[in-house]
Amino acid sequence: MLEVDQLTKSFGGFKAVQSCSLSVKEGTITGLVGPNGAGKTTLFNLIAGAFQPTSGSIHFMGKDVTSLSSDKLFHRGLVRTFQIPHEFHRLTVLENLMLVPENQLGENLLANWLRSGQVRAQEELTRQKAWETLEFLELTHVADERAGNLSGGQKKLLELGRTMMTDAKLVLLDEPAAGVNRTLLRKLEEKIQILNKERGYTFMLIEHDMEMIEKLCDPVICMAEGSVLIAGSFAQVRSDKRVLEAYLGEVVGDAA
Amino acid sequence: MEIPGILIYAMSMAIFMGIYAILALGLNIQWGFTGLFNAGIAGFFAVGAYTSALVTSALSANHLGGLDLPVPVGWAAAMLVAGLVAWPIGKICLRFRSDYLAIATIGVAEIIRLVIKSEGWLTGGARGVTKIPRPLASDNYALSELSYLALVVIVLFCIYLLVEKQLKAPWGRMMRGIRDNELAANAMGKNIERRRLEAFIFGAAIMGLGGAMLAHYYRSITPEAIDPMIATFLVWIMLILGGSGNNRGAILGVVVVWTIWSMSEFVTDQLPEEYAIKAKYMRVFIIGLMLQLVLRFRPEGILPEADQKSAQRRK
Numbered sequence: 001m002l003e004v005d006q007l008t009k010s011f012g013g014f015k016a017v018q019s020c021s022l023s024v025k026e027g028t029i030t031g032l033v034g035p036n037g038a039g040k041t042t043l044f045n046l047i048a049g050a051f052q053p054t055s056g057s058i059h060f061m062g063k064d065v066t067s068l069s070s071d072k073l074f075h076r077g078l079v080r081t082f083q084i085p086h087e088f089h090r091l092t093v094l095e096n097l098m099l100v101p102e103n104q105l106g107e108n109l110l111a112n113w114l115r116s117g118q119v120r121a122q123e124e125l126t127r128q129k130a131w132e133t134l135e136f137l138e139l140t141h142v143a144d145e146r147a148g149n150l151s152g153g154q155k156k157l158l159e160l161g162r163t164m165m166t167d168a169k170l171v172l173l174d175e176p177a178a179g180v181n182r183t184l185l186r187k188l189e190e191k192i193q194i195l196n197k198e199r200g201y202t203f204m205l206i207e208h209d210m211e212m213i214e215k216l217c218d219p220v221i222c223m224a225e226g227s228v229l230i231a232g233s234f235a236q237v238r239s240d241k242r243v244l245e246a247y248l249g250e251v252v253g254d255a256a
Numbered sequence: 257m258e259i260p261g262i263l264i265y266a267m268s269m270a271i272f273m274g275i276y277a278i279l280a281l282g283l284n285i286q287w288g289f290t291g292l293f294n295a296g297i298a299g300f301f302a303v304g305a306y307t308s309a310l311v312t313s314a315l316s317a318n319h320l321g322g323l324d325l326p327v328p329v330g331w332a333a334a335m336l337v338a339g340l341v342a343w344p345i346g347k348i349c350l351r352f353r354s355d356y357l358a359i360a361t362i363g364v365a366e367i368i369r370l371v372i373k374s375e376g377w378l379t380g381g382a383r384g385v386t387k388i389p390r391p392l393a394s395d396n397y398a399l400s401e402l403s404y405l406a407l408v409v410i411v412l413f414c415i416y417l418l419v420e421k422q423l424k425a426p427w428g429r430m431m432r433g434i435r436d437n438e439l440a441a442n443a444m445g446k447n448i449e450r451r452r453l454e455a456f457i458f459g460a461a462i463m464g465l466g467g468a469m470l471a472h473y474y475r476s477i478t479p480e481a482i483d484p485m486i487a488t489f490l491v492w493i494m495l496i497l498g499g500s501g502n503n504r505g506a507i508l509g510v511v512v513v514w515t516i517w518s519m520s521e522f523v524t525d526q527l528p529e530e531y532a533i534k535a536k537y538m539r540v541f542i543i544g545l546m547l548q549l550v551l552r553f554r555p556e557g558i559l560p561e562a563d564q565k566s567a568q569r570r571k
Contacts, residue, residue, distance in 0.1 A: 048443060074445030086440035088433040090501075092563050098426075099433045100444050106426030109454065113421075123426065144565050162444065 001026040001202055002047070002170060007056035008226075009039075009046055016042040018226035019056070024170065029196055029203040031217030033210075033237070035247050039226040040206045041083050044172050048080040049073045061169070075102060077169035081162070081176065083206070085155035089148030093139060096147045096158055097130035098123075100165035126165075133161045136191065138184070152179040160188065164195070171195075173205035177212050189215055222246070259398040267401045273514050274408035275469050279491045280498070280506040281419050282462030288500035288561070289428055290455040291435035292350070293358040297463055298487035299365030302372055303341050304334035304464025305471035305481065309385040312472075316387075319380035327391040331468050338464020339457045341368075346456035350449065365484065373479040384478030388471055404473060411469065412507075415462060420503050422458075424564065431455055432501070485540070490517070493543055497550045499557025508559055517543065 002024040009017040017039040024030045032040050045051040047058055049070040057066045060078060068076075088096050104126070105111045106119040134140045137157045142150060147158060156179055163171045176192075177185055189212060195201045207213050213220060214234045221231040224246035230237055237243055279297060286292040308330035310321025349360040372379045379385065392403035422428050434441040434448055442448050467487075471477040481487070490513065498509020520542060524535035550557065 050439065050443070070439075070442040071445045071447050074443065080443055082440065082443075086437045086443075088436040088440065090436050090561065091429065091432055092565070095429055095564055096433075099429050099441075102445050104426045104430075107430050109422065109427060109458070112425045112427060119425065126426075144563060146563060 001061060002204070003059040004043070004047065005057045005059070007043070007046060007058065008054045009042055009051060010054045015226055017046065017053075020223070020227045022221055022228050022231060024202060024204050026169075026202050027196070027200070028218065029192065029205065029216045031213045031220040031234070032204060032206045032223065033208070033213060033220060034223035034229075038223040038246070040223055041174055042226075043223070044080060044174055044206065048078065048172055074166075077167070078172070079163050079166050079168040079170075080172035081156075081159040081174050083174040083178070085152070085159055087147035087150070087155050087158055089146065091147055092144050093147050093150065093158060094127070094130050094134065094143040097133055097161055097165050098126050100162050101126055101129070102166070129165060133164050136164075137161050138187075153181060153184070156180050157184070157188075160191075168201060170202045170204065173203060173207075175206055175208065177207055177209040185209075185212070192216060264398055264401060267398075267405050269514065269518055271401070271405050271408050271473055272518070273510050274405070274412045275466050275473070276491065276494060276514055277412050277507045277510045278415055278466040278469065279463055279487075280495050280510050281415055281503060282459040282466065283491055283495050284459075284500060284503060284506045285419060285422075285455055285462065286459035287495065288502070288506070289423060289431040289435065290452060291354060292452060292456055292459075293354040294361045294456070294459070295358040295488060295492070296345075296361030296363075296365030296368075297491050298482045298484050299361070299368040300338045300342060300460040300463035301467035301470075301487045302365075302368055302482040304338045304467030305477045306372060306379055306385065306467075307337040307464065308334040308468035309388045309471045309477050310379075313385060313388050316380075316385075318383065319376075319385055320378045327389060327472060330472075331465055334464045334468035335461040336464075338467070339461035342457045342460030343453070346453045346460075350452045350456060362484070362488075365482075365488065369479060369482045372482065379479075382479060384476055384480075385471075386476040388475050388477065390472050390475055408469060408473075411465070415465070416503060416507070419462070423503065429564070490543070493547050495557075497547060497557055499559040499561065501561030502557070502559045505557050505559030505561075509557065512558070513543065513546075516546070 004020060004022050007017055007020045008015060020043060034040055042051065046053050049068050052067055057064060059065065060076060065073060065076065088099065091099065105115060105122055112119055134143055139154060139157060142154065150158065156176060160176055176188060180188060192203060193216065196203060218233055219231050220234050220237045222229045222237050222243050229242050229246060230240050279301065283294065283297060286294045310319065311323050311325050311333045312327050312330035313322055314324050315322030345364050349357055352360055373382060390400065390404060392407060393400045430446055431451065434446060434451055438448055494509040494513045495506050497513060498507065499505025517539065520539040524532055524539065527535050
């Protein structure tokens with residue numbers, strides 16, 4: 001479904017992502033792990049069209065999407081969340097969700113006047129879908145709150161909620177668990193699995209919570225210094241000596 | 257029957273308020289909803305004023321146009337041409353970040369002013385365009401004022417409804433989203449460049465209409481009227497003070513600022529001549545001071561942006 005080939009991104013002289021190649025198969029929940037600064041988020045930004053790669057290529061659903069912008073990728077079924085929440089801070093929580101669906105008739109200036117009945121009907125459906133999403137995320141009590149006033153954890157949930165408002169094929173989640181409390185976390189894992197099985201979302205997620213990775217992800221890809229170290233099952237990745245080295249430094253490897 | 261002078265003065269004040277309210281609503285679309293720092297309101301105002309003037313006035317050797325068309329045609333043309341002028345400007349300038357956009361639009365407005373001033377064959381140069389027809393005018397001065405006031409109020413009301421509907425619609429939600437977080441809006445499939453251009457043109461067209469209405473009220477238009485202080489920064493102060501992102505706030509800001517602005521003229525005119533000239537600058541100072549106070553104590557304006565509550569249909 002997603003093929004990343006020899007992707008490189010340099011910022012000045014620094015190569016954040018270096019000849020990185022990986023693939024995500026349809027229907028999987030692929031985990032992306034690696035120490036801080038391994039280039040995981042940069043890779044996400046490249047895949048999602050927020051950055052343009054220096055070299056290399058990205059194919060999505062069999063088509064070259066290397067230099068497509070974020071909005072075009074969204075329309076092709078690729079949606080992402082942000083590591084640091086990017087909420088629309090002066091919009092209410094409900095509006096944050098209602099903004100997301102594509103092909104909203106009411107986004108056309110003239111349609112608001114010429115086809116206002118249709119616009120209203122579509123709005124009602126969108127509102128309902130947004131409410132259902134809020135109910136699932138247990139955020140209904142803050143529906144009318146400005147998103148900027150939410151706590152860090154709630155904002156992360158809102159980020160996930162936005163992806164649920166789409167008919168995405170591939171969802172990139174950047175640290176969905178960070179700042180979310182334990183009970184909610186279990187529910188989040190459950191929901192990701194449900195979305196994966198029932199709605200056919202393919203997930204690729206960056207996470208530092210290894211419990212979550214172990215529970216959800218197969219395969220797991222480990223990155224270090226801008227490129228892929230190893231891809232395989234969680235057990236394979238965990239027992240790989242290079243992964244340990246990347247996380248803990250080479251000294252530990254020698255001692256073991 | 258003699259109409260008291262104070263009433264006539266009040267009417268002319270209300271007409272100015274109505275026209276400024278239209279400008280402020282145009283700016284609200286650009287800044288309040290979309291976050292576009294347009295510091296060149298005067299430019300679009302001028303384009304609208306001159307377009308309508310040239311389209312509706314009688315043939316003259318002093319300037320182009322003189323089509324002698326009905327006033328509503330002139331106003332429609334003003335909106336259209338202001339929108340058309342905004343298109344290439346937006347196409348080029350909207351790529352800049354907000355502060356650079358402000359600089360670019362100031363420059364553009366200044367270019368428009370200089371073109372109008374120096375291209376005499378087109379605009380009549382420094383003499384401007386005169387004998388612009390005033391709709392619903394009669395021999396009775398008070399009646400003329402009153403009917404023009406009614407017309408301004410009607411047009412303002414229509415513009416208010418138009419802008420308010422777009423704000424409440426998914427379009428407005430999307431624009432506010434783009435304003436709040438461009439990166440996220442882009443990731444949610446919104447085409448930032450195109451949408452910003454839409455808002456820029458939409459706002460500019462309304463500013464053009466405001467300019468046209470002022471030209472027909474004055475019955476003439478000269479390059480003097482395109483003063484950035486009066487046509488750009490006063491509108492900005494009105495919007496910020498009233499509450500950007502809130503259409504009623506924008507109108508309220510116009511009423512408050514224009515009242516102070518024109519009342520202060522009364523006061524300064526009472527002073528002896530040598531002070532009166534100096535005191536003129538006090539008026540600008542007072543407006544600036546007010547802006548400072550509002551930004552310090554109530555940065556969202558008198559009527560802040562309202563949240564779009566979902567109360568009507570809760571499951």
